[in-house]
Amino acid sequence: MNGERREHYLNVNYGVRSWLLTTDHKRIAWLYLVSITFFFFVGGFFATMIRLELLTPQGDLVQSETYNKLFTMHGVTMVFFFLIPAIPAVLGNFLIPMMIGARDLAFPRLNLASWYIFIVGGLFTLAASAAGGVDTGWTFYTPYSSIYSNTHVALTVVGIFVTGFSSILTGLNFIVTIHKMRAPGLTWFRLPLFVWSHYATSVIFILGTPVLAITLVLVGLERIFGLGIFDPARGGDPVLFQHLFWFYSHPAVYIMILPAMGVVSELIAGFSRKRIFGYTFVAFASLAIAVIGFLVWGHHMFVSGQSVHAGLVFSLLSFLVAIPSAIKVFNWTATLYKGSISYDAPMLYGLGFIGVFTIGGLTGLFLATLGFDVHVHDTYFVVAHFHYIMVGGSVMAYLGGIHYWWPKMTGRIYPEIWARLAALIVFLGFNLTFFPQFVLGYLGMPRRYHIYPPEFQVLNVMSSAGASILAVGYVLPLVYLIWSLRYGAVAGKNPWGARGLEWETGSPPPTNNFDTTPRVTAGAYAYEKEPGEVYSFGKTAHV
Amino acid sequence: MFQNLPLFPEQASTMAPRVDALLYFLTAVSIFFASLIFIFIVVFAVKYRRRSDAEKAPQIEGSIPLEIFWSVVPLGITMVMFIWGALVYFDMSSPPAGALEINLVGRQWMWKAQHAEGQSEINELHVPAGLPVRLTMTSEDVIHSYFVPAFRIKMDVLPARYTTIWFHPTKAGEYRLFCAEYCGTLHSGMIGRVVVMEPADYQRWLGEGATGTSMAEAGAELFRRLGCGVCHRASDTGQGPALAGLFGKSVKLEGGGSALADEGYIRESILEPHAKVVAGFPPVMPTFKGLVSEDGILQIIAYLKSLRKEERARAER
Ligand code: HEM
Ligand SMILES: [Cu+2]
Numbered sequence: 001m002n003g004e005r006r007e008h009y010l011n012v013n014y015g016v017r018s019w020l021l022t023t024d025h026k027r028i029a030w031l032y033l034v035s036i037t038f039f040f041f042v043g044g045f046f047a048t049m050i051r052l053e054l055l056t057p058q059g060d061l062v063q064s065e066t067y068n069k070l071f072t073m074h075g076v077t078m079v080f081f082f083l084i085p086a087i088p089a090v091l092g093n094f095l096i097p098m099m100i101g102a103r104d105l106a107f108p109r110l111n112l113a114s115w116y117i118f119i120v121g122g123l124f125t126l127a128a129s130a131a132g133g134v135d136t137g138w139t140f141y142t143p144y145s146s147i148y149s150n151t152h153v154a155l156t157v158v159g160i161f162v163t164g165f166s167s168i169l170t171g172l173n174f175i176v177t178i179h180k181m182r183a184p185g186l187t188w189f190r191l192p193l194f195v196w197s198h199y200a201t202s203v204i205f206i207l208g209t210p211v212l213a214i215t216l217v218l219v220g221l222e223r224i225f226g227l228g229i230f231d232p233a234r235g236g237d238p239v240l241f242q243h244l245f246w247f248y249s250h251p252a253v254y255i256m257i258l259p260a261m262g263v264v265s266e267l268i269a270g271f272s273r274k275r276i277f278g279y280t281f282v283a284f285a286s287l288a289i290a291v292i293g294f295l296v297w298g299h300h301m302f303v304s305g306q307s308v309h310a311g312l313v314f315s316l317l318s319f320l321v322a323i324p325s326a327i328k329v330f331n332w333t334a335t336l337y338k339g340s341i342s343y344d345a346p347m348l349y350g351l352g353f354i355g356v357f358t359i360g361g362l363t364g365l366f367l368a369t370l371g372f373d374v375h376v377h378d379t380y381f382v383v384a385h386f387h388y389i390m391v392g393g394s395v396m397a398y399l400g401g402i403h404y405w406w407p408k409m410t411g412r413i414y415p416e417i418w419a420r421l422a423a424l425i426v427f428l429g430f431n432l433t434f435f436p437q438f439v440l441g442y443l444g445m446p447r448r449y450h451i452y453p454p455e456f457q458v459l460n461v462m463s464s465a466g467a468s469i470l471a472v473g474y475v476l477p478l479v480y481l482i483w484s485l486r487y488g489a490v491a492g493k494n495p496w497g498a499r500g501l502e503w504e505t506g507s508p509p510p511t512n513n514f515d516t517t518p519r520v521t522a523g524a525y526a527y528e529k530e531p532g533e534v535y536s537f538g539k540t541a542h543v
Numbered sequence: 544m545f546q547n548l549p550l551f552p553e554q555a556s557t558m559a560p561r562v563d564a565l566l567y568f569l570t571a572v573s574i575f576f577a578s579l580i581f582i583f584i585v586v587f588a589v590k591y592r593r594r595s596d597a598e599k600a601p602q603i604e605g606s607i608p609l610e611i612f613w614s615v616v617p618l619g620i621t622m623v624m625f626i627w628g629a630l631v632y633f634d635m636s637s638p639p640a641g642a643l644e645i646n647l648v649g650r651q652w653m654w655k656a657q658h659a660e661g662q663s664e665i666n667e668l669h670v671p672a673g674l675p676v677r678l679t680m681t682s683e684d685v686i687h688s689y690f691v692p693a694f695r696i697k698m699d700v701l702p703a704r705y706t707t708i709w710f711h712p713t714k715a716g717e718y719r720l721f722c723a724e725y726c727g728t729l730h731s732g733m734i735g736r737v738v739v740m741e742p743a744d745y746q747r748w749l750g751e752g753a754t755g756t757s758m759a760e761a762g763a764e765l766f767r768r769l770g771c772g773v774c775h776r777a778s779d780t781g782q783g784p785a786l787a788g789l790f791g792k793s794v795k796l797e798g799g800g801s802a803l804a805d806e807g808y809i810r811e812s813i814l815e816p817h818a819k820v821v822a823g824f825p826p827v828m829p830t831f832k833g834l835v836s837e838d839g840i841l842q843i844i845a846y847l848k849s850l851r852k853e854e855r856a857r858a859e860r
Contacts, residue, residue: 064728137725143702144685144727148651232703235815238686239701272591273598278605303688304699305706308636312629319621323614330613331605333580336587340600343592351584358580362573369624371631372565375695378688378723442566443552444692446723449731453719458548497596528602 008411008508023108024511026409029094031115032085037478039081039122046074048471051464059451067450068135069151075138080160081122083394084252087259088205089118089170091401092198094409096174098502098509099192101183101518106176114169121163128155137448139249142230142241146222154223157216164209167255171205174198183501185520189283192500192524193269193276196283197262200290204251204258207294212248215241239304246297254293256390258286260353260397261328267350267400268332270498272339275525278331285324292321302373311370318368325361329354344496345419349400352427353393360388363438378448381441387434396426399477406481407495411508412488418480426473432466499525504535555718555739556694557711561631563695568627572620635696638709642677643670646758646841649680649687649700652729654720657841661761662752666735668720670712671745677709679806679844683837688724691737697723705806712739762846765839769831783828784821788854790847795822809844 005011009026012018019027049070053061062070093111097104105111128134134156136145145153178199182191219241221227228234230241269276276282298306298314332354341347363385367373376382400423407413436459441447445456452460494503505514516538526534554560591600645668646657656678657663670676680689680700689708690697698708722733740748756764766772774783790809793801797820802808811818813835816828835843 059731064731068725068728068730135728139725141686141725144725148685148727232701273593273600275602275604277603278610281605281610302632303697305701305704308633311632315629315632316625319618319625322621323618326617327610327614329580331610333583333587334605334609336584336591338601338603339587339591340593340598341588341591343588351588354584355581358577359573362577365573365621365624366566366569368621369565369569369628371562371628371635372569373628374632374635374697375562375692377697378690378725439550443549444690444719444721446690446721446731448725451731453734455549527600 008506009511010508012511023112025093025097025105025111028111028115029090032089036082036086039077043074043077043082046070050074051467054460055464057452057454057457064450069133071448072134072137073129079138080163083256083390086398088198088201095502096177096195096198098513099195099500100181100186101501102181103512105173106180107173110169111173114166118163118166121159124159125156128152140219142238146219146230154220157220161213161216164213167205167209171202174202183518183520190520190523193265193282194262197258197286200286201255201258203290204255208248208251215244242301242304246300250297251293254289256394260394263397263401264350264353267346267404268335269525270496271347272336272341273527274335274339277334282328282331285327288324289321296321299368302370303377315368315370322365329358345423346400346404348420348423349396353396356388356392360385360393376441378446379441380437380445380447383447384434384437384441392430407491408502408507410485411491412484413491414484414488415480422473422476425469429466429470429473433463433470436462499527504531553693555712555714557713559695638677638707639675642675642709645676645678647678647680648683648837650683651727652733654735657758659758660749661754661757668737669748670739671742672712672715672739675709675711677707679705679707681705681837685726686724687722687726690721690723691718693718699724715739715741758842758845759849762842765843766846784824786847787850790851797822806844810840813840
């Protein structure tokens with residue numbers, strides 16, 4: 001490689017046009033990376049405002065109406081424009097074709113279209129924020145959203161509706177790609193677990209998203225044309241909305257966590273140089289979560305007036321869905337046994353993930369316990385629980401994944417010391433922010449409260465202090481990763497000594513990923529073998 | 544110094560210790576499993592740290608007995624949680640007979656309670672200690688949720704539907720009442736207090752606020768004013784069925800099937816009379832939508848309930 005300029009996907013051509021019209025999955029991953037990073041910091045800004053307001057029990061920073069818009073836009077942005085696309089659209093897009101030895105996704109133009117759809121949806125929602133915002137909460141419960149709210153519900157709903165198509169198309173693309181484009185010899189049970197988890201996620205994308213889309217259309221129609229679907233005054237049923245909404249949105253939380261589990265499987269294997277313990281159990285656990293996840297939506301409705309019997313069924317099923325998650329945690333832990341473990345920054349995120357996911361998952365059991373949930377439902381206990389899963393779990397895995405594959409994406413290595421420091425700050429800041437909220441919730445502080453009784457203040461101040469530490473942890477990577485683009489050390493094709501087809505091509509990879517089609521002769525994570533024994537590339541193998 | 548840092552909510556109902564017992568159990572199980580995992584991770588992380596870059600790790604495929612073990616054990620433990628939680632939930636959903644009945648209407652942004660004796664109060668609820676209380680709740684606009692942390696209870700309050708919640712306060716005192724379901728601009732202002740009083744104090748309080756007209760009397764007055772009695776006579780001789788003794792019974796419907804005459808049924812019959820027509824009567828009842836408020840409907844229900852009590856008393860005589 002010395003001296004001679006190697007052609008790769010980043011330098012084949014230049015200019016804005018070459019990016020905006022690209023059909024290369026790796027460049028599209030960058031389009032997503034840049035846009036969702038933007039949304040993450042927009043959502044983060046709203047979160048900062050919320051935590052600042054809650055420093056004191058009085059509503060002295062913003063008005064109630066503004067506060068309600070802040071938590072709504074925080075939720076909408078984070079859920080629909082950051083968490084749902086984060087890992088699949090950035091890391092999944094970049095890695096799935098490479099991990100299975102393909103040149104691209106099955107439908108490259110559709111992939112680009114998905115990004116444009118995502119952006120159009122995002123613009124609608126940003127427009128709604130700019131025009132004055134929405135105040136319904138990201139859950140849009142009727143009849144508040146369909147009749148009573150005087151804010152920009154319709155515009156926001158259109159944005160989310162449009163974005164949904166992006167998810168559906170990405171899911172479709174992944175499923176077809178994984179079925180049809182695996183390299184010779186790459187059987188289903190030789191796939192990296194990252195691919196399995198994205199397969200399961202894609203099933204949810206395709207089956208779940210249309211239900212959300214229809215539900216939001218109904219809310220929009222009721223607002224604009226006064227249909228009586230959810231309005232009890234016209235014979236509609238306000239609780240029907242909750243069923244439809246959670247039918248999508250509970251599986252949606254698995255959209256956020258399954259890809260994260262996929263990333264963590266790669267991190268644990270890569271940094272302990274071991275095959276994941278119980279590979280097939282972990283793979284099937286992803287599918288089990290995706291399937292059972294569709295049957296537990298009613299656990300969000302234990303106090304909604306649904307029948308006691310429905311409550312019993314949903315509670316039972318919720319406990320069942322916890323088992324595959326537990327299996328994964330046990331298997332990751334067992335993978336460390338007799339490993340050759342190193343503590344580079346991605347691994348710190350991976351181990352941090354297991355820690356916070358364990359707490360998030362265990363508190364999920366609290367919420368699935370009927371008599372207990374009644375007390376903590378819609379309190380800060382729930383806020384803490386889902387942040388442990390979504391922020392502690394998904395975001396930490398996402399950061400770990402970005403660090404792990406950064407050398408592959410950019411050809412550069414980030415400064416390790418800073419990265420470890422950031423991982424540590426994120427972990428500490430995170431726990432300080434959200435742990436007090438469990439206590440706050442049990443004490444009875446309801447969620448979505450702008451003004452609160454003074455006895456809750458100390459815990460709120462702790463939480464806000466933690467949030468400011470967490471913010472530092474999130475801004476640091478932004479800085480040193482951008483810095484590394486120019487000043488980072490040049491990465492080899494496999495800087496971690498990891499196994500996986502993506503590590504067998506250049507960093508950054510050529511536009512077609514591989515110069516010749518790879519052939520695979522062993523399962524994922526074959527650390528007992530040399531790469532040459534696992535993958536062959538014909539005569540003109542890329543060096 | 545820690546006045547502002549309570550770590551545990553007050554226990555003021557018979558349900559509170561039961562929910563707290565669940566908390567202790569769930570927390571103990573969680574601490575056990577979380578520590579187990581954390582200890583393993585730390586031990587492995589230290590013991591098996593990479594010593595040289597060329598180091599290889601022995602490969603282990605997995606173990607089916609282990610997988611079965613760590614699926615079955617959590618399954619067993621979660622089933623204990625499920626059953627225990629379900630038992631508590633079941634009792635939370637089953638008000639005991641003979642509970643003191645109070646009606647409650649939620650609206651943006653206040654709670655309005657109406658006692659059978661006729662007192663009504665806003666954002667406050669006075670109840671006697673040592674007696675179970677059952678609230679029949681509805682909303683005039685969006686969904687609210689009635690939440691008293693010291694009692695460990697919560698229930699959504701829905702428009703056009705009645706939900707109930709019950710509690711058995713054990714200790715006189717004042718407890719916070721929150722709205723827990725986001726309901727618009729002043730959601731966080733929709734708070735109030737539940738005042739639990741010694742029974743004698745409660746009687747005195749009832750007397751002080753006395754209006755002279757109980758809920759049932761107000762309902763009877765409405766019944767007369769709206770002209771309900773034109774059709775609903777004391778016996779089945781009118782255009783409509785007689786209503787004395789109706790409440791709580793099963794009613795045969797035109798076209799087969801039956802319905803339980805509870806609060807929801809009565810409300811529906813007043814507002815949507817053609818939704819469920821009683822067998823043997825022509826569907827001629829007009830709707831009273833717009834003519835009677837949520838409070839009014841609750842008063843009429845109270846009146847019909849009182850008729851049932853009279854009926855029973857007569858039958859016993
Ligand atoms: C695995 C990833 C998980 C994610 C991403 C997740 C996410 C969430 C979110 C976002 C909410 C809040 C909904 C709201 O706005 O009210 C929630 C609530 C809830 N979660 Fe999870 N959760 C996960 C795992 C679990 C597990 C394993 C269980 C059960 C064993 C569980 C049980 C519940 C229950 C019962 C609620 C409803 C609580 C309530 O509203 O009172 N969750 N979760
Ligand atoms: Cu309310």
